[in-house]
Amino acid sequence: MTTTVSASGIGLRYGGTRALDDVSLRLTTGVTGLLGPNGAGKTTLLRVLATALPADRGSFTVLGHDPGTARGRQEVRRRLGYLPQTPGFHPDFTAFEFVDYVAILKEMTGRAARHREVRRVLDEVGLAEVRGKRIRKLSGGMRQRVALGAALVGDPGFLVLDEPTVGLDPEQRMRFRELIAGAGEGRTVLLSTHQTEDVAMLCHRVLVMAGGRVRFEGTPAELTARAAGRVWSSTERDPGARAGWRTGTGSFRNVGDPPDGAELLEPTLEDGYLLTLDGAGTGAGAIAGEGVSA
Amino acid sequence: MTAVVEKPVQPSARTEPGGAWAAVLALALLETRRLLTRLPVIIAFLVYVGWTVWRDGKAWGDFPALQDADRATQGAPTLVGLAVLLCVNHAALRSRRHGTERHFAVLVLQPWRRTVAHALSALAVALLVAVCVAAQFGREALRPGAIGQGSVGELLVGPLTVLLLGLAGLLIAGLVRSALAAPLLVVFSLFLFLFFWGTSDAANRWLLPIVTEASSNTLPSDLMGRPAAWHALYLAGLALCVGLVAVLVAGGRKPLVSAGLAGAVAMTLAGGVAQTRGDSPELVRARERATVNPEQAQSCVRRDGSTYCAFPEWGPRVDDWARVVDRVRSLAGGGAHERDVAVRQRIEARYGLSGDGALAPLERPHEVTVGTRWGGNRVPEFSAAVAGVLVAGSEKASTSMCDGRMVTVMWLTVGWESDPLAALRRVRLDDSVTGSALVLQPTDGLYMTDAQTEVLRELLDRPRGEVTARVKAHWDELTAPKVTAARAAELLGVKAPKGDDKCLD
Numbered sequence: 001m002t003t004t005v006s007a008s009g010i011g012l013r014y015g016g017t018r019a020l021d022d023v024s025l026r027l028t029t030g031v032t033g034l035l036g037p038n039g040a041g042k043t044t045l046l047r048v049l050a051t052a053l054p055a056d057r058g059s060f061t062v063l064g065h066d067p068g069t070a071r072g073r074q075e076v077r078r079r080l081g082y083l084p085q086t087p088g089f090h091p092d093f094t095a096f097e098f099v100d101y102v103a104i105l106k107e108m109t110g111r112a113a114r115h116r117e118v119r120r121v122l123d124e125v126g127l128a129e130v131r132g133k134r135i136r137k138l139s140g141g142m143r144q145r146v147a148l149g150a151a152l153v154g155d156p157g158f159l160v161l162d163e164p165t166v167g168l169d170p171e172q173r174m175r176f177r178e179l180i181a182g183a184g185e186g187r188t189v190l191l192s193t194h195q196t197e198d199v200a201m202l203c204h205r206v207l208v209m210a211g212g213r214v215r216f217e218g219t220p221a222e223l224t225a226r227a228a229g230r231v232w233s234s235t236e237r238d239p240g241a242r243a244g245w246r247t248g249t250g251s252f253r254n255v256g257d258p259p260d261g262a263e264l265l266e267p268t269l270e271d272g273y274l275l276t277l278d279g280a281g282t283g284a285g286a287i288a289g290e291g292v293s294a
Numbered sequence: 295m296t297a298v299v300e301k302p303v304q305p306s307a308r309t310e311p312g313g314a315w316a317a318v319l320a321l322a323l324l325e326t327r328r329l330l331t332r333l334p335v336i337i338a339f340l341v342y343v344g345w346t347v348w349r350d351g352k353a354w355g356d357f358p359a360l361q362d363a364d365r366a367t368q369g370a371p372t373l374v375g376l377a378v379l380l381c382v383n384h385a386a387l388r389s390r391r392h393g394t395e396r397h398f399a400v401l402v403l404q405p406w407r408r409t410v411a412h413a414l415s416a417l418a419v420a421l422l423v424a425v426c427v428a429a430q431f432g433r434e435a436l437r438p439g440a441i442g443q444g445s446v447g448e449l450l451v452g453p454l455t456v457l458l459l460g461l462a463g464l465l466i467a468g469l470v471r472s473a474l475a476a477p478l479l480v481v482f483s484l485f486l487f488l489f490f491w492g493t494s495d496a497a498n499r500w501l502l503p504i505v506t507e508a509s510s511n512t513l514p515s516d517l518m519g520r521p522a523a524w525h526a527l528y529l530a531g532l533a534l535c536v537g538l539v540a541v542l543v544a545g546g547r548k549p550l551v552s553a554g555l556a557g558a559v560a561m562t563l564a565g566g567v568a569q570t571r572g573d574s575p576e577l578v579r580a581r582e583r584a585t586v587n588p589e590q591a592q593s594c595v596r597r598d599g600s601t602y603c604a605f606p607e608w609g610p611r612v613d614d615w616a617r618v619v620d621r622v623r624s625l626a627g628g629g630a631h632e633r634d635v636a637v638r639q640r641i642e643a644r645y646g647l648s649g650d651g652a653l654a655p656l657e658r659p660h661e662v663t664v665g666t667r668w669g670g671n672r673v674p675e676f677s678a679a680v681a682g683v684l685v686a687g688s689e690k691a692s693t694s695m696c697d698g699r700m701v702t703v704m705w706l707t708v709g710w711e712s713d714p715l716a717a718l719r720r721v722r723l724d725d726s727v728t729g730s731a732l733v734l735q736p737t738d739g740l741y742m743t744d745a746q747t748e749v750l751r752e753l754l755d756r757p758r759g760e761v762t763a764r765v766k767a768h769w770d771e772l773t774a775p776k777v778t779a780a781r782a783a784e785l786l787g788v789k790a791p792k793g794d795d796k797c798l799d
Contacts, residue, residue: 051400052396052400074402077400077401077402078402080400082397082400084397086393087394087397088389088392088393088395088396088397089392089394090388090392090394091392100324101321102398102401104317104320104321104324105317105321105398105401105402105403105408106401106402106403107313107314107316107402107403108317109313109316109317109319109320114320
């Protein structure tokens with residue numbers, strides 16, 4: 001497997017806050033998931049890797065080029081696809097015009113070849129039928145696919161997707177998963193998400209970030225395995241659990257250190273993720289308190 | 295994970311980049327297409343073209359002087375320029391307005407090159423306006439009787455104004471990242487224009503893109519004294535300055551851009567200074583000579599015994615003048631029927647184009663003034679001057695006529711026309727065909743009383759041959775000083791007029 005991104009000791013400070021702290025990672029061909037709570041530094045890391053922000057410490061290469069130099073940055077941008085967290089659109093452009101515009105900004109200049117490529121990506125993201133429609137008339141899901149098409153145009157070697165499934169309904173999310181899985185064939189995709197199911201279903205590798213640092217790097221199975229023997233069922237919420245919630249069957253699912261004789265359950269990726277955050281001292285309890293306590 | 299091979303990855307064949315400048319051109323094409331399909335630009339173009347076509351039909355007619363026709367192309371493109379200013383500004387702020395700046399910041403083509411593409415889109419519209427200007431001027435040049443020569447410098451003013459305004463919109467987008475700034479600039483520009491218009495005699499009027507003239511005179515092109523080439527250089531330099539500053543503001547701090555800006559500033563200064571130097575002493579002398587002693591600058595030809603002296607550019611007009619002289623003479627009787635006249639082209643050029651000066655009537659016998667404009671009302675006006683000289687003997691004498699000879703003069707003036715009544719209306723100052731009125735001619739006007747108008751109207755209702763025969767038969771009495779309108783009516787066989795027959799004091 002070819003390493004597309006190799007980073008060592010990346011750091012970035014915003015005012016008094018260290019947004020990235022000694023981040024080292026290696027990304028290879030396929031889809032890599034990036035999990036982490038809000039404020040973990042996911043978007044900052046993506047922006048640094050996408051050359052939108054310069055790191056103030058450490059070094060990294062993308063596709064063999066050093067984004068720290070102007071020439072290297074241009075070379076990276078030439079082979080980069082970037083879908084930001086909240087992509088903007090030019091509402092009076094058609095889907096075709098918008099992707100074509102992005103293709104030109106990627107310095108694709110041969111008109112016929114560029115238009116073929118724009119048609120190809122719009123077809124790939126399932127927008128062939130509406131490519132002549134103005135973006136203002138497209139649904140949120142369709143707009144998100146336009147943005148993905150814009151990221152995919154030019155067949156980038158490195159695709160950076162920042163929470164692309166936020167705000168999509170389940171059917172649209174399923175469709176997006178298909179697209180991302182397809183995009184990950186033969187290229188490196190870094191997918192930032194809050195959806196652990198997305199990671200479980202799509203990614204061959206996963207990174208967990210918290211407090212500006214990488215807390216876990218491995219396969220989804222390895223992340224899941226972190227919760228092996230640490231998920232159990234009970235009739236009442238176990239006060240010793242890091243997190244616990246009532247399930248549809250009426251019993252409680254607890255994550256943490258089980259009491260002796262507890263009825264152990266099969267762990268999920270989310271269990272491993274919660275325990276990783278807890279170990280990082282980022283407040284799994286807080287997470288439980290916010291959303292998953294009974 | 296297996297072995298790691300890390301080496302620079304080359305773009306695949308599908309995404310082979312074509313170079314930054316090729317991308318700039320591709321983006322410029324896209325921006326041009328979008329600019330030309332923006333509603334304000336479409337409306338401005340429709341108004342510009344519609345107004346130009348309508349005005350072409352109304353104002354000039356045939357016989358245009360090309361040294362005037364070139365300036366007539368300058369005003370209307372300003373409307374297109376203002377629309378381009380707003381739309382280029384809007385397009386340059388597109389990413390900011392729609393929140394794509396963060397996204398597009400990581401795309402290959404740098405912001406300053408995108409600014410160059412916007413500048414090229416303004417240039418494309420300016421070129422389109424140049425085509426319209428060329429078509430407008432070409433149409434004038436191909437009209438029957440077109441004379442003189444246009445100036446490339448004057449013709450460039452319209453397109454350069456559009457370019458300058460478009461680039462101003464781009465610069466404003468770089469300096470003030472608000473969509474409100476450009477409309478405010480438009481209002482400010484209009485205010486500035488009106489302010490400078492009020493001080494149009496000052497040399498600083500040449501700092502504005504379009505410099506209008508107070509006079510509607512047509513002068514020989516070598517006496518115009520408009521520094522058109524310098525002004526075009528000034529406008530081109532100014533447009534370049536504005537465009538290059540916009541590129542600098544967008545981050546294009548390249549040696550080539552800085553050098554270009556230095557060159558543009560030099561162009562602007564050179565053009566700006568040279569255009570405000572005023573009239574040269576040679577030009578002042580040439581204008582004086584053309585006004586006081588036009589014969590020194592004219593050449594004369596003979597047609598059917600009469601002499602026609604014109605400035606060189608008006609040579610092709612001699613046949614048109616001769617046709618009018620022949621027709622007027624054909625209606626006259628006595629010696630006037632065969633009378634040879636000397637037609638002298640005259641101008642008042644001493645004030646240049648800053649004011650209209652009146653021409654005094656000639657005192658030499660049988661000499662007729664013709665102006666520099668022709669077609670439309672100028673034809674019956676010249677006809678009136680010829681008729682006046684044939685009847686009274688000289689221009690001076692004809693302008694002081696105060697008797698029934700005016701009936702004969704006016705018959706000779708309009709009697710040969712295919713629509714004499716329309717010609718009468720055109721030659722009278724108030725466009726009337728009844729009552730008293732001032733009759734226009736190249737020098738001082740003639741005066742028709744109410745009674746004279748009545749008699750002439752009666753004549754125009756009768757067969758031309760019959761009236762012509764009576765005029766010829768009674769020529770001596772009809773052209774005798776002190777003849778009254780009533781007596782003229784009697785001699786010509788029409789009923790006596792009832793209206794007033796008193797001249798102006």
